[in-house]
Amino acid sequence: MSSHISGHRKKGDCNDIESVIPVGQIDKNEIISTVNKIQPKGKTPIARSLKKVADELKYTEEKATIILISDGKESCDSNPCDVAKDLEKKGIDFVTHVIGFNVDKKTDKQLECIAKATGGEYFSAKNASALNNAIKSIVKKVEKEKPKPTPVLKKLKDTLEVVVTEKEGGKWVRASNDVIYKDDNGEKGKNISSFTSYKDEVGKTKIPVGKYILRTTYNQFEKETPFEVKAGEVTKLKVVMGETGKVEISASKKEGGKWVIANHWIYPVVDGEKDSSNIAS
Missing domain, CATH: 3.40.50.410 (von Willebrand factor, type A domain)
Known part of the structure; x- marks a missing residue:
């Protein structure tokens, strides 16, 4: 008092x-x-x-x-x-x-x-x-007045579960995931956990209560998803990366000639024009 x-x-x-x-x-x-x-x-x-x-x-x-x-x-x-x-x-x-x-x-x-x-x-x-x-x-x-009993939070083996797909409702794909701490100002901090989500298995990890960013990598593409872990709860995330395809490129000095060593850069096309940032090399 x-x-x-x-x-x-x-x-x-x-x-x-x-x-x-x-x-x-x-x-x-x-x-x-x-x-x-x-x-x-x-x-x-x-x-x-x-x-x-x-x-x-x-x-x-x-x-x-x-x-x-x-x-x-x-x-x-x-x-x-x-x-x-x-x-x-x-x-x-x-x-x-x-x-x-x-x-x-x-x-x-x-x-x-x-x-x-x-x-x-x-x-x-x-x-x-x-x-x-x-x-x-x-x-x-x-x-x-009697103090309200403090709720007993069940102990959780994992606090974050992640699955990754190419499209909404699509099959799960294998992807790498990094959990990045986010401070009170929304700034990115250090990486506190890394794990893999699979085609047939949910990616799981245990991290403390707080706000974070999940960085998911799939086929050289990255996507960041902000999320929060709350006390006594398992946060479940479904990350949709967008559909991808495989491109095979070969180079030769002339049509039908032997292949030669060459560097390649792939750029997206936006409104009929080449975008300035390459997405693969």
């Missing part, structure tokens, strides 16, 4: 959000003493406060519960309810319980939306006694 306060140090500063008591075991007397010293003087940055506290609680990695107490509506950003919805979507069992302290009906509606968006409860307290009761109700609820 931790305690954050906003709008208490500077006037007009939407980033005036302070962690007055860091995450850890809370001392009741320390909280009371801290709250009694608060002198409201600034903005009410509800959306920014929610995001800041959620990040500190590592809401995308573990269960996180926020108790928001506000005596006014959002005064910095547009809609804190949208932020709450986004946090709930990205978080692991992220919940915000909200108490509106002596606020008007319009503010009640805004604050209630935050609670509903995250599966929390909303309390409208018009006086100190009601505020105290609301806090007790929320604390009791939070203490009774």
Whole structure:
């Protein structure tokens, strides 16, 4: 548990959000003493406060519960309810319980939306006694909440399966495959796995959860396919390379003459014109 306060140090500063008591075991007397010293003087940055506290609680990695107490509506950003919805979507069992302290009906509606968006409860307290009761109700609820069991992911022998064909629905062909790591910026990294897929056997490999590029080579042709491996799942890819054929070329000094050593380059024809890049040599 931790305690954050906003709008208490500077006037007009939407980033005036302070962690007055860091995450850890809370001392009741320390909280009371801290709250009694608060002198409201600034903005009410509800959306920014929610995001800041959620990040500190590592809401995308573990269960996180926020108790928001506000005596006014959002005064910095547009809609804190949208932020709450986004946090709930990205978080692991992220919940915000909200108490509106002596606020008007319009503010009640805004604050209630935050609670509903995250599966929390909303309390409208018009006086100190009601505020105290609301806090007790929320604390009791939070203490009774049992953490959701962590799903047990089955152990997988392989996490990637690949088959390669020349055309859609065609027979499988033998091809070489390289798995290339892709970083957060989409840039290619190092090759982390190489394997072969066959005419009668699926190509398989085991790689960690993450985003990658599969580079498939068949008859000197290459194709790159982006993909992602997710926890507890086998990613199955079907790579269609396009139909190919075999070309045999011989060279002689004259028609019907003996063959001679020569170099050959094959270029594709696009719109009746030779393309600048050769596809075989």
